Amino acid sequence: MSGAAADLRMLLGELGEEDVLIVDEAHALGLRGEHGAGVASAYDDARIVVLGTLSKAFGCLGGFVAGPTDFIDLLVSTARSFIFDTSLPPPIVRAARAALRRIVEGDDLRAMLAERIGHAAAALARLGLVDGVPGSPIVPIVLGETRRALAVAAHLRSRGLYAPAIRPPTVPAGTSRLRVTIRTDHQFSDIDRLADALAEALVGASA
Ligand SMILES: Cc1ncc(COP(=O)(O)O)c(C=O)c1O
16 A cells, blocks of 8 residues: 555565465556566566556556466466456457557656656655655555545545545554555646645645
């Protein structure tokens, strides 16, 4: 919920020879790693199993698992959610392939996103809401009590800005937050509008 990446080097160091490390790359594929190949792509380690979704950077639906052949064979033979599920419709597969090509050649989009994340981080830091530049487009704005997070989210909504309040049990008590996601199609002016609305909301929430 914070947009932080796991420390794979440390986790791999904890593994035994027979273990696997399952890495959920839902929010990393397309964005992190060379050509957007995810955080695990930096490690040449046959114990890594990658879970990928096609629903985020790919803009489609469905997902995949990639890993050692034995492990994949086991899943194909025993994973109920795979065996009893309908396969992906061909148009979705086609769209995902097109998205994959764009992701592989997407350094321009990744640079645009980084610029927008930097702009958001600077605007939100001026309000004392974030500390540093997040390494991901998910910018958590931790507001504390649930009531405060809901009030700020409702204010944003009234200004036409959708930033849902994430609260316990999804996050620990006292760390309710807004989860803002920056996209390449956000203009700097959109981000400034968010910062202005947040500034207004915070005055209201502390009154
Ligand atoms: C970390 C993480 N993993 C997996 C998923 C599931 O993705 P999908 O909705 O494509 O099944 C999500 C969706 O929000 C997610 O945030």
